[in-house]
Amino acid sequence: MGPSPRRKVYDVCIVGSGAGGGMAAYMLTRAGANVVMLEAGVPWDNPRDGAMLKWPYESPQRGGGTPERNFGEFDAGLGGWELEGEPYTKAAGTNFGWFRTRMLGGRTNHWGRISLRFGPDDFRRKGLDGLGDDWPIGYDDLEPYYDRVDRLVGIFGSVEHLANHPDGIFLPPPRPRCYELLVKQAAERLAVTCIPARLSILTRPLNGRPACHYCGQCNRGCGVNANFSSTNVLLPPARDTGRLTLLTGAMAREVTVDGRGRATGVSWVDKATGKDEHVQARVVVLAASACESARLLLNSKSSRFPNGLANSSGVVGRYLTDTTGTDVAGFIPRMMDHVPHNEDGVGGGHLYMPWWLDNRKLGFPRGYHIEVWGGLYVPSAGFMGGIEHYPSGGGYGKALKEDYRRYYGTTIGFSGRGEMVPNADSYCEIDPDVKDRWGIPVLRFNWKWSDYEYNQVRHMQETFRSLIDTMGGQVFSPMPTREQGYGIAAGGTIIHELGVTRMGDDPKTSVVDRNCRAHDVKNLFVADGGPFVSQADKNPTWTILALSMRTSEYIIAQRKAGAL
Ligand SMILES: Cc1cc2nc3c(=O)[nH]c(=O)nc-3n(C[C@H](O)[C@H](O)[C@H](O)COP(=O)(O)OP(=O)(O)OC[C@H]3O[C@@H](n4cnc5c(N)ncnc54)[C@H](O)[C@@H]3O)c2cc1C
Numbered sequence: 001m002g003p004s005p006r007r008k009v010y011d012v013c014i015v016g017s018g019a020g021g022g023m024a025a026y027m028l029t030r031a032g033a034n035v036v037m038l039e040a041g042v043p044w045d046n047p048r049d050g051a052m053l054k055w056p057y058e059s060p061q062r063g064g065g066t067p068e069r070n071f072g073e074f075d076a077g078l079g080g081w082e083l084e085g086e087p088y089t090k091a092a093g094t095n096f097g098w099f100r101t102r103m104l105g106g107r108t109n110h111w112g113r114i115s116l117r118f119g120p121d122d123f124r125r126k127g128l129d130g131l132g133d134d135w136p137i138g139y140d141d142l143e144p145y146y147d148r149v150d151r152l153v154g155i156f157g158s159v160e161h162l163a164n165h166p167d168g169i170f171l172p173p174p175r176p177r178c179y180e181l182l183v184k185q186a187a188e189r190l191a192v193t194c195i196p197a198r199l200s201i202l203t204r205p206l207n208g209r210p211a212c213h214y215c216g217q218c219n220r221g222c223g224v225n226a227n228f229s230s231t232n233v234l235l236p237p238a239r240d241t242g243r244l245t246l247l248t249g250a251m252a253r254e255v256t257v258d259g260r261g262r263a264t265g266v267s268w269v270d271k272a273t274g275k276d277e278h279v280q281a282r283v284v285v286l287a288a289s290a291c292e293s294a295r296l297l298l299n300s301k302s303s304r305f306p307n308g309l310a311n312s313s314g315v316v317g318r319y320l321t322d323t324t325g326t327d328v329a330g331f332i333p334r335m336m337d338h339v340p341h342n343e344d345g346v347g348g349g350h351l352y353m354p355w356w357l358d359n360r361k362l363g364f365p366r367g368y369h370i371e372v373w374g375g376l377y378v379p380s381a382g383f384m385g386g387i388e389h390y391p392s393g394g395g396y397g398k399a400l401k402e403d404y405r406r407y408y409g410t411t412i413g414f415s416g417r418g419e420m421v422p423n424a425d426s427y428c429e430i431d432p433d434v435k436d437r438w439g440i441p442v443l444r445f446n447w448k449w450s451d452y453e454y455n456q457v458r459h460m461q462e463t464f465r466s467l468i469d470t471m472g473g474q475v476f477s478p479m480p481t482r483e484q485g486y487g488i489a490a491g492g493t494i495i496h497e498l499g500v501t502r503m504g505d506d507p508k509t510s511v512v513d514r515n516c517r518a519h520d521v522k523n524l525f526v527a528d529g530g531p532f533v534s535q536a537d538k539n540p541t542w543t544i545l546a547l548s549m550r551t552s553e554y555i556i557a558q559r560k561a562g563a564l
């Protein structure tokens with residue numbers, strides 16, 4: 001029998017098993033490192049625990065949300081906006097939501113799988129418009145890793161040669177659904193770029209995984225692993241090496257250091273027993289999600305690091321961003337009384353509208369992309385809520401049931417997802433007064449949007465209304481006013497929190513270097529969305545995966561050279 005996990009000295013300790021942690025475990029174990037992974041959540045396996053083919057009537061709540069599963073009872077996102085015993089707080093005037101999962105694979109079990117590369121301009125925005133900061137690396141540094149992620153994980157899409165929206169190594173995309181063809185026509189009339197979606201779902205078998213059978217239930221966890229989750233795509237090969245020790249229910253409390261200021265491991269709470277434990281490791285990789293990794297660093301105080309670990313710059317927690325978002329939905333009469341037709345497909349839209357305009361001609365500096373929703377999805381709790389907004393104005397009994405049938409599939413919705421410019425008022429810090437159930441100090445969020453974001457969101461609203469109008473439809477809600485923030489979603493609620501441990505060449509203004517290694521602690525790395533310097537108008541996870549792969553390769557090279 002070898003030493004217990006508590007006694008052994010591991011090569012690497014990874015905190016968190018989501019996108020960033022899963023990729024680090026995959027890379028490092030396969031390169032020969034003995035890795036211990038601390039995951040605060042419960043074990044999870046999508047084919048075993050997912051509910052891919054369940055019918056809403058199999059649930060007493062007809063698939064509606066629960067406190068543990070905010071997106072629906074069958075959803076694979078165990079966690080929520082609030083976690084019992086694990087609060088976070090908000091400074092006065094702050095409207096912010098923090099969605100956390102507590103399960104193996106983190107938020108990659110449920111996520112939307114919109115998988116976008118950042119473009120060359122996204123790494124050098126300050127150089128282009130003077131706002132925010134440039135990354136210390138560029139697209140060329142990440143391109144080989146994006147290519148490898150594409151080949152390893154699988155992604156569908158189409159080669160378009162668009163400026164700042166780099167193509168990938170794509171599997172064929174699924175054809176647009178009926179309502180999406182109408183959207184595409186309207187987009188073409190308005191000169192809005194509209195192309196096939198780019199999602200990490202297999203439309204052809206890849207690396208031993210089968211192609212998608214188009215059940216459309218990706219958010220429940222795929223029963224055949226045809227979509228990407230860290231849980232079922234990255235962690236099994238890591239485990240197969242025999243070099244991954246996985247501890248679930250393990251809530252990291254702080255990173256420990258020695259007298260030389262080197263990380264020695266991580267102290268953690270065994271959630272089953274409430275006992276404090278410690279693992280020793282030669283290298284520590286934080287991938288607990290951007291804000292949770294910042295929290296860990298801020299809570300890792302010692303006489304040598306009184307402001308928290310890796311925080312000599314005071315930048316840990318700063319430059320917090322989220323994607324901007326707003327939605328508009330409407331009713332499309334042309335979709336009424338339709339001929340029954342096949343709307344099967346992947347669990348997500350088949351179309352994508354990347355940013356298509358030039359910000360120099362607009363009243364806001366950064367772009368957005370558009371996501372489309374609608375169609376004939378499986379009805380469950382909350383189905384067609386707001387039927388009173390349709391022409392018949394709601395009703396009762398038989399007439400209402402008939403309306404549900406007539407209007408089913410006639411709703412169209414657009415969601416804008418845009419780039420926020422980091423600002424000094426948006427950050428997280430340790431709340432001096434509040435602790436979680438294990439006595440770990442919690443985060444307090446501070447948040448402000450600027451006019452850059454408000455003006456961008458107003459443009460989204462106007463565009464979505466024009467699209468619905470061009471489709472001959474009726475929008476359900478009036479245009480939100482400036483006082484209503486033009487309908488901007490609260491900070492954090494698009495669930496793309498980034499920054500807070502940002503990268504840079506200058507240790508005075510950044511937390512980690514260009515290899516995501518802490519400037520202050522030679523054997524400490526961050527592999528989640530924390531090192532991002534800017535948001536881009538793209539969803540972040542493909543870049544988290546590529547960065548984590550690159551960071552892991554750097555760790556491997558440093559270990560080989562005897563430097564770690
Ligand atoms: C509904 C939804 C839709 C989304 N859609 C998209 C999309 O379409 N495209 C896209 O790019 N992104 C999307 N995202 C975002 C995406 O899920 C995240 O960017 C990604 O999962 C972040 O990876 P991560 O490794 O940083 O963190 P996570 O995936 O959140 O993993 C962090 C892990 O760390 C664990 N952990 C936290 N604290 C501790 C601790 N103290 N000790 C031990 N373990 C800890 C957590 O339990 C979790 O398992 C979506 C997210 C949600 C929720």
Ligand code: SF4
Nearest residue numbers: 212213215216218222
């Ligand atoms: S739509 Fe495809 S990838 Fe998604 S759950 Fe169904 S089979 Fe799996």
